[in-house]
Amino acid sequence: KQEVTQIPAALSVPEGENLVLNCSFTDSAIYNLQWFRQDPGKGLTSLLLIQSSQREQTSGRLNASLDKSSGRSTLYIAASQPGDSATYLCAVRKSGANNLFFGTGTRLTVIP
C-alpha cells in the first residue's frame, strides 16, 4: 500500500521567508503527484501537478520538485505571505490506480 508522509506537521514562519515543505512516498511506481492547499472549512485547491516523467513544476511563487526514485517531493514557497497560511497536502497517484493517496498535511502559518 502506498504511504505518504509529510514533514513537518506544522510550520510557522515570518512573512517574507522562503520555505520548503516535504513529502515522501513509499512506492516509487507513481503516475503523478499533486500538491493541494486546504483552507479551514473548505475543500482542496490544486496548486501543482507533476507527471512521473517530470522533475518539477512552477506556478508563480511556488515550485514543486519530484524525485521519483527516492520517493520524495518538495514544495518551495518563495517570499511567503500571510495569505499562504493553510494546510498543504501532497497526494500521489499510483500507476494503475484511479485514486489519490494523501499525506496528512503540513499546517503552515505565515506571521505578518
Add this chain to the structure above:
Amino acid sequence: GAGVSQSPSNKVTEKGKDVELRCDPISGHTALYWYRQSLGQGLEFLIYFQGNSAPDKSGLPSDRFSAERTGGSVSTLTIQRTQQEDSAVYLCASSLDAGTDTQYFGPGTRLTVL
C-alpha cells in the same frame, strides 16, 4: 465555469439513520471521486466513477456505504445505519478524465453522527 458543488454543506444525524450526500461535478468531467477526511486522519479514497464503466468501490469501508452516478453527472453517496465513526468531511472531486488531469475538489459535506 462553476466548480464542483456538494450538498448539504453540513449534516447532523442520529446514529442508525440513513444519509445521502450529493455531488455535482464540473460539467464535462467524466471522472468523479469520493473521499473522506476524518479528524486527525488524512483523506482516504472511497469510490471512483469513470464514464459508463463499473465504479471502483475498493475504498468503501463497509457495505453500509454505497454510491451511484446518474447520467454520468450527479453522484449520490449513501450511508445506511450511520455510526459515530462515520463522522467526517466527505469530499467529492472530478477530473476531465482519469488520465493526467488534475482533480478538482468540492467544499465537502461535514457529517456529524450523534
